[in-house]
Amino acid sequence: MSNVDALDTPAMELASVDEAALPRRQYLTFMLAGEEYALDILWVQEIRGWCRATRVPNSAEFMCGVINLRGAIIPIIDLRIRFGLPRQEYSPTTVVVVLRVCTDGKERIMGVVVDAMAETYNIPDNAILPSPQVCGVMDPEFVQGLVTVEDKMVVVLDVDALLSTPELALDSASDTDN
Amino acid sequence: MSVDLSQFIPTFLEESFEGLELMESSLLDLDGCDEETINAIFRAAHSIKGGAGTFGFNAVSEFTHIAETLLDEMRSGRRSVESDLVNLLLESVDCIRSLLEAARDGVECDDPQIDTVAARLKAALDATAPADEQPTIEAEPESAAAVNSGWRIEFIPQAQMLETGNEPLMMFQALADLGELTVEVVLDQLPDFSELVPQTLYLQWQLSVAGDCTEADIREVFEWVEDECELTVEPLTSPSAIQAEPSEVTQAESPESATKNPPEPPAVTESAAEPATVPAKAATPKRKAPAESSSIRVDIDKVDALINRVGELVITQSMLSQVGHQVADMEHPATESLYAGLSQLERNTRDLQEEVMRIRMLPISFVFNRFPRMVHDISGKLGKQVELKLSGEQTELDKTVMEKIGDPMVHLVRNSLDHGLENPDERREAGKEECGTVQLNAYHQGGYIVIEISDDGRGLNTQRILEKAVDKGLVPADNQLSEREINELVFMPGFSTADEVSDLSGRGVGMDVVRRNIESLGGHVSVKSEQGVGSTFSISLPLTLAILDGQLIRVGEQETCVIPLVSIVESQQVNAGAMKPMAGQESLYRFRDEYIPLIHLQQLFQLPGKVSALDNCLLVIVEASGTKVGLLVDELLGQQQVVIKSLESNYRRVQGLSGATILGDGSVALIIDIAGVVKMGLDNDSRKALKHHNSQRELLEEARV
Numbered sequence: 001m002s003n004v005d006a007l008d009t010p011a012m013e014l015a016s017v018d019e020a021a022l023p024r025r026q027y028l029t030f031m032l033a034g035e036e037y038a039l040d041i042l043w044v045q046e047i048r049g050w051c052r053a054t055r056v057p058n059s060a061e062f063m064c065g066v067i068n069l070r071g072a073i074i075p076i077i078d079l080r081i082r083f084g085l086p087r088q089e090y091s092p093t094t095v096v097v098v099l100r101v102c103t104d105g106k107e108r109i110m111g112v113v114v115d116a117m118a119e120t121y122n123i124p125d126n127a128i129l130p131s132p133q134v135c136g137v138m139d140p141e142f143v144q145g146l147v148t149v150e151d152k153m154v155v156v157l158d159v160d161a162l163l164s165t166p167e168l169a170l171d172s173a174s175d176t177d178n
Numbered sequence: 179m180s181v182d183l184s185q186f187i188p189t190f191l192e193e194s195f196e197g198l199e200l201m202e203s204s205l206l207d208l209d210g211c212d213e214e215t216i217n218a219i220f221r222a223a224h225s226i227k228g229g230a231g232t233f234g235f236n237a238v239s240e241f242t243h244i245a246e247t248l249l250d251e252m253r254s255g256r257r258s259v260e261s262d263l264v265n266l267l268l269e270s271v272d273c274i275r276s277l278l279e280a281a282r283d284g285v286e287c288d289d290p291q292i293d294t295v296a297a298r299l300k301a302a303l304d305a306t307a308p309a310d311e312q313p314t315i316e317a318e319p320e321s322a323a324a325v326n327s328g329w330r331i332e333f334i335p336q337a338q339m340l341e342t343g344n345e346p347l348m349m350f351q352a353l354a355d356l357g358e359l360t361v362e363v364v365l366d367q368l369p370d371f372s373e374l375v376p377q378t379l380y381l382q383w384q385l386s387v388a389g390d391c392t393e394a395d396i397r398e399v400f401e402w403v404e405d406e407c408e409l410t411v412e413p414l415t416s417p418s419a420i421q422a423e424p425s426e427v428t429q430a431e432s433p434e435s436a437t438k439n440p441p442e443p444p445a446v447t448e449s450a451a452e453p454a455t456v457p458a459k460a461a462t463p464k465r466k467a468p469a470e471s472s473s474i475r476v477d478i479d480k481v482d483a484l485i486n487r488v489g490e491l492v493i494t495q496s497m498l499s500q501v502g503h504q505v506a507d508m509e510h511p512a513t514e515s516l517y518a519g520l521s522q523l524e525r526n527t528r529d530l531q532e533e534v535m536r537i538r539m540l541p542i543s544f545v546f547n548r549f550p551r552m553v554h555d556i557s558g559k560l561g562k563q564v565e566l567k568l569s570g571e572q573t574e575l576d577k578t579v580m581e582k583i584g585d586p587m588v589h590l591v592r593n594s595l596d597h598g599l600e601n602p603d604e605r606r607e608a609g610k611e612e613c614g615t616v617q618l619n620a621y622h623q624g625g626y627i628v629i630e631i632s633d634d635g636r637g638l639n640t641q642r643i644l645e646k647a648v649d650k651g652l653v654p655a656d657n658q659l660s661e662r663e664i665n666e667l668v669f670m671p672g673f674s675t676a677d678e679v680s681d682l683s684g685r686g687v688g689m690d691v692v693r694r695n696i697e698s699l700g701g702h703v704s705v706k707s708e709q710g711v712g713s714t715f716s717i718s719l720p721l722t723l724a725i726l727d728g729q730l731i732r733v734g735e736q737e738t739c740v741i742p743l744v745s746i747v748e749s750q751q752v753n754a755g756a757m758k759p760m761a762g763q764e765s766l767y768r769f770r771d772e773y774i775p776l777i778h779l780q781q782l783f784q785l786p787g788k789v790s791a792l793d794n795c796l797l798v799i800v801e802a803s804g805t806k807v808g809l810l811v812d813e814l815l816g817q818q819q820v821v822i823k824s825l826e827s828n829y830r831r832v833q834g835l836s837g838a839t840i841l842g843d844g845s846v847a848l849i850i851d852i853a854g855v856v857k858m859g860l861d862n863d864s865r866k867a868l869k870h871h872n873s874q875r876e877l878l879e880e881a882r883v
Binding site: 052053054055056057058059065066067068070071072073074075108109110 | 486489490493737738782783784785786823824825827828829832833834835838840844845846847848
């Protein structure tokens with residue numbers, strides 16, 4: 001289980017000097033079906049290689065299952081399936097980003113499966129543009145905004161929305177018999 | 179001196195409750211004038227009073243003060259230890275407990291019992307002490323406080339007071355806050371400079387505080403050092419009294435002088451040596467006690483984190499030894515020592531794990547300790563003579579299990595006292611000793627702790643039980659039941675043998691609740707009884723809730739699941755001849771003399787992979803709350819103890835699972851909640867039946883159209 005550590009690569013400076021005073025955050029980006037997505041780096045706990053997950057009965061399709069993260073049982077979510085992209089076989093080079101999210105005042109740890117890690121960027125808050133209503137294949141509620149970095153479009157994800165959907169809600173109300 | 183005391187309140191409460199337990203158990207042990215025991219009780223009461231005063235729980239400190247005064251008289255031998263006094267003190271322990279609970283919850287305690295007991299305590303105190311003197315002297319400072327313009331304080335600390343971290347200067351500053359303070363130091367004891375030991379306090383003080391404050395305010399300042407000094411507080415206004423009294427009062431202060439002066443009425447000693455000024459002799463052992471204590475308080479979360487971490491270590495270690503086996507055949511000079519190192523690591527990790535698990539384990543005496551009191555009270559009420567024997571108190575079990583086993587045990591012991599043991603008359607007629615025996619015993623057996631509650635009473639009346647069971651329709655009248663089976667009937671819901679509902683048992687909480695509670699802990703309860711000789715209830719419980727004996731099974735192509743071993747009735751190969759297809763149910767299986775529904779785990783859990791043919795499946799017959807079902811699984815893997823982990827902490831509750839565990843190879847296996855699976859499976863079946871029914875109707879309708 002080799003931990004792929006992308007956090008050491010120097011952050012790309014994309015803003016000019018006079019914008020340095022603006023509030024900015026660091027974002028970690030990853031690739032998914034050729035597109036680049038960004039996450040607020042403060043949500044990211046660690047990055048690790050894929051290991052087989054244990055499937056959980058009667059769970060949503062995007063739930064790969066649960067794995068053992070140093071004694072804690074954490075759920076793994078396949079973002080491709082979550083976003084409605086075609087499924088891809090898992091291999092040892094498949095990357096799992098472990099996120100630490102806070103829902104309802106309770107801290108939870110979850111993993112998301114992505115294709116590959118990309119970069120870390122410093123992005124000023126005002127560079128993130130609101131996303132247009134139609135945003136490709138994925139549910140717009142997961143998108144916090146769009147940002148252009150080096151002429152590429154990067155989708156900034158709202159981790160909270162992504163991981164606190166009803167299918168992952170703490171109570172099992174959503175899976176009552178239907 | 180403004181320190182936020184509120185942070186110490188939880189500790190104070192915890193210690194006070196422990197103190198109360200100690201008082202209770204010591205009071206029950208008290209036979210005659212065992213000085214050491216009375217001292218222990220007194221000290222516990224004294225600490226509670228002091229702490230309560232500091233934290234402003236005045237109701238607690240006032241009440242405890244009265245009890246303490248009584249104890250003090252017993253301690254100094256001025257009052258003999260009588261059983262009605264002991265009972266009164268036991269009741270006051272209850273009152274203090276409810277007062278403390280009220281203080282903890284921040285509510286006013288309105289138990290009328292408290293006033294009653296307080297009045298009886300006072301009455302008991304007045305009974306020996308000359309009644310006319312004590313109240314007047316006690317009342318004097320109170321009434322004086324109203325007109326008083328200040329207080330004169332004589333403060334004679336013991337030489338070692340500084341060593342306990344008490345600083346007179348701080349106290350004087352606190353006094354200065356109460357009013358205008360004049361301090362006069364007495365240097366009589368001061369040695370030559372060459373002989374002076376800097377840690378020793380040679381000084382004594384005469385202080386006067388002018389201002390509107392009460393004696394209690396002043397005593398509060400000296401609260402922490404009251405055991406280490408001689409303190410006299412008098413009102414300032416009556417100079418003549420001050421002139422006349424000090425010598426008298428200081429004399430009464432020290433026990434030696436009090437005994438030397440026989441004419442001194444005991445009441446004066448009582449009021450002057452008001453428990454705030456405890457004689458130094460008694461106080462010394464109290465301060466030593468904490469230093470001798472060899473336990474520490476640790477947050478349970480820290481222990482759990484440690485247990486988790488060690489669990490991880492065990493998994494890492496087993497991964498390493500797997501690798502070790504693989505390289506064992508390789509030709510390398512270091513292979514041998516690697517191997518030796520690995521096996522040593524294994525031993526050490528196993529030991530470490532055991533030790534760590536033991537941290538959570540406590541001796542069962544924590545539960546047993548509440549019974550002497552209970553038996554004492556109940557036997558008194560019932561007019562029975564009962565001797566309670568405890569054995570195996572040192573048997574250890576997990577703290578969480580311990581917290582949950584108390585109530586079922588109370589129920590069983592109550593039953594034994596109420597229904598099991600006969601009245602003294604009956605016992606005499608039966609040729610038994612008048613005093614009945616209830617025995618609590620605990621021991622380890624395998625991974626379980628067995629707790630036995632036995633009595634030498636009349637035993638279960640099988641005839642009556644059977645009649646009652648037939649009456650209530652619990653068993654058909656023509657059934658032939660063995661004695662054991664009849665005895666087991668008492669655990670059936672809706673069963674109670676008590677002819678009349680008494681205060682003690684038969685309050686609607688039956689033995690079925692006891693059984694359910696125990697089974698929810700993964701244990702079971704059984705009864706052995708012989709008519710006229712006695713009955714024994716034995717509870718067996720897993721030592722810990724964190725670990726489960728599990729049967730590992732394979733479901734689908736690669737998923738491993740764990741079935742709790744306790745719920746497995748039998749595992750067998752599927753006998754195709756025993757399958758009985760039936761509408762609604764996919765199939766029923768003839769197991770022994772009953773038909774049981776089958777649940778296909780892979781289908782139920784919607785796990786991917788080819789569903790294997792029935793012939794290749796194995797059948798695990800499980801039982802949950804009386805319902806047997808057969809689970810179809812692909813393979814039986816092995817049995818092992820697994821550490822239960824929650825799925826909820828990072829994911830959510832999943833129907834049909836009670837948690838997950840981590841296997842030796844680091845992968846996750848799900849633990850099946852049998853009751854949940856049975857519910858799901860049966861729901862599924864009924865849904866399927868409905869669907870089947872509907873589709874047939876649709877076909878029919880289509881045909882009609």
